[in-house]
Amino acid sequence: MKISEREIMVLGDEAVSWGAIDSGMKSVYAYPGTPSTEIFEGIEHIVSSLDDGRIAKWTANEKVAYEMALGTSYTGHRALVCMKHVGLNVAMDAFMNSALTGIRGGFVVAVADDPSMHSSQNEQDSRYLADFAHLPCLEPSTPQEAYDYTCQAFEISEILGVPVMVRLVTRLSHSRGVITRKENMNLPECLGIPPEDTKNDWVLIPSIAKRRYRQLREKLPKMLTVSAQYNKTSISGHRLGVVTCGMGRAYFNQLCREYPALKEYNRLDVCSYPLSLTDIRKFIKSCEEIYVFEENYPYLEDKIRDMGQGKRVYGRRDKSLPMDGELNPIILKKCMELPLAESKKESEVVVPARPPRLCDGCGHRDAFNSMKDALKNIGVDEPRIFGDIGCYTLGVMPPFDMINTCVEMGASVGMTLGAAEAGLEPSIGVIGDSTFFHSGLPTLISMAKSKTANANLVIVDNKITGMTGQQPTVAIDIFEDIARSFGFSEEQIHVLKPLPQKHEENVKYLENVFSQKRPDIIIFRRECVQALRKKLYQKYYQK
C-alpha cells in the first residue's frame, strides 16, 4: 500500500494506525494482545517505510508502554499507547494518575475490548474505566470512524489537556473495510516540554495532586461540550426510542436498511463519553419505551433505566438481550420482535467443534509430555499445574490435561509459590518467556528467597510472543542470568530441550527436580515452529 493513497482497505485496528500516523504521532508503544495487536503492527509497517523519526516499539507490558508513551507526551510529542481491555488493568495505575498529571503532546489510549471473549479471560468494559478516571472516550462503529475518531482524539487530548481513550471491540478491530484518509499526513511536531509555570503539575505529591484532581473535575463541563458534538439525538415523535453505540449502532443502522420503519424511531446515538445527562433526560422524555444496544456491559442501559421515569427499557438487565457476549443483528431482531429469515436445515451429521490446538511439532507438547510422565513416576497421578496466558494454556486440553489455572498474566508464578508455601508438593507453574517478562519477574524475587518451598517454575521459552502472532520478546536467553542474580544457585536452574527424542532423559531429570524441597527454575527452550517457518528469528534478533 502506498503512503500517498487516500482510499485504502484496512482492518478497524489499522484504521486507528493510519489515524495516528496522519495526526503526526511521534511514538507508539504496546504489548501484543488480541484484538488490539494489529494497531501497533499497522503503525510499525507504515513507519518502516517512512523516514521521519517516528518510533514503534513493543514493551514488556502495558504499564511500561503507557509510561513510555506518557514520557513521549511530556516532551511535547504526540503519543499512542494501545492494548486489549485486560491490558488496561496492568496499566491502570499510570492511566488513573495521568488524568491528574495531564499531558503535553496529544495522548491517545486505544483499547480493544473483547465481548464474547474470543481470545480473553473476561469481557470487561473499558468505558467504565474511562469514566472511573474522569477521562473522555470516543467509540467508533466502523473502520472510517475508527480513523476519524483517532485523528480527533489527538486534537481533543491537547484541547482538554488529558489522555483520550478510543474504545474498540473485537468485531470492529477485525472488520475490514475501505477508509478515506484526510488530505495531508501531519508530520510529528513538538510542543516542547511543560513550561516553567506548569512543570510542577506532574508531581503528584498530596498538595499538588489535590489541586490537579480538582482541576480535572472542573474540566467536566468542557468535556461534555466536546463530547456533545459527537452524540446525536433525533426526536421523531415515535413512541419507541433506541439508544445505540459502537457495534450496537452499526447493527441497528444495518437493520434500518432491511426495515425502513426503524428509521422512524427516536434515536440517541452515543459516540463519545462523558454523556450529558440533560440530553439523556430529554431523550427519555420523548419515548414511551426504549431499546439500548451497546457492546459489553449495560453501561448506558443502567443510566437510562435509573433516569427512566419508570419507562420500559429493553436491554441486558431485563434479559431482552443476553446478559453476556457480543451483540449481532439476530439478537437485535429478536429483541425488537422482527421476523427472522428462514434458513437451510441444520446438518444431519453431527458437526463436532474444532477447537484450536498446539501445532504439530510444537515444543510445548514435549514439555507437557515429559512433565506428565515425570509426575506419574513420582506418584503424582492427578497433578495440579498453575498455568498462564499463551499458547501453552492449550495444555488444558487432552491428551495433556496439564493446565489447571489461567487467571491473568504472570499469575502462575505467584500461585505456584503461594501454593508451595501452603504445602502443595510439588507445586508447579508453567509460563511462557514473554508472559514471564510481562508480569512474572517480580514474583521470582520472592521465590528466590523462599528457600524450602517446593515451587517449580517451568518457563516454556520459545523466544517469541507466540499466541498473538509471533512478535519479538523484549529479551532472549537471559533467564539463567536473572535467576542467578536473584539468588538461585546453579543446582536450582535447569535448561532442557523439549524434543521427542529427549523425552526419557527429560522425564528422568524432572523426577529428581520435582522431588526437591526447594524452588527450581526449569527452562524448556526451543523455537516456535510457526516463527521458524516464517524465518522470524533472523528478522528480529540478527539485526
Added chain:
Amino acid sequence: MNDFNKPFGVIVAGVGGQGAITVAQLILGACWRSGFYALQSEIHGMSQRGGAVSANIVFDQVPVTSPVVTSGEANLLISMEPLEALRYLPLMAMDAKIISATVPVVNIDNYPELSSIFDNLKKITGVTIVDTDDCAKKLNYKHAGNMCLLGASSKFLPISDEVWKRVIEERFKSKGDQIIEQNWSAFEFGKKLLEK
C-alpha cells in the same frame, strides 16, 4: 440470478492455516473495485492453531455498517473443507449457493465418516462440490484448491474477470509472475467447472 440490490452475505470457511481469510480479502477487494460498499469480518487470535476459521463479507449498493452475516442471511458459502461446509448451514438463506472443497482436514478424533458428510452435502439444494485434489493434480499446483473454489463461486458474484484478475495480481505480486499465473489459471479452471 441473485438480487444485488440488497445486502449480499458471503461466508468463507475453513480450518486455521487454509487461507480462508486470504480468499475473503480477495472477495472484499473485488467488491470494492466493482463499486460496491463492503465490509468483512474475521476472527483471528487462536486461528492459526487448527481451529475452525470463518470470515463474513457483506456488500451492497449503499454503505454497509454490519460486517456480520447471521442466520438465514448468507447467500454464498465458500468452504475450503467439507465438514466446515456443514457447520454454517443454519446461517445460509434457503436459496443460498454453497461451494465446498473435497479434501478433509482431519485434526480431531471425532471427525465424522467422510462419505456421510458428502451424502449430507449432496442432499442440499445449491451445493457444488469441487474436487480440489483433482484440480491441484490437473494444474500441477498443490495450492490450486482455493483459487479453484473462488473461480467456481465467481459464477454467483457480480464481479468481472478484469476485476478478479486485478485483485489476484495485487495479492500475489510480491511472489512473482509465475505464482500470479498459477493462481489465475486455477481461478479460470474453477470457473469453467461450473460452466459445464
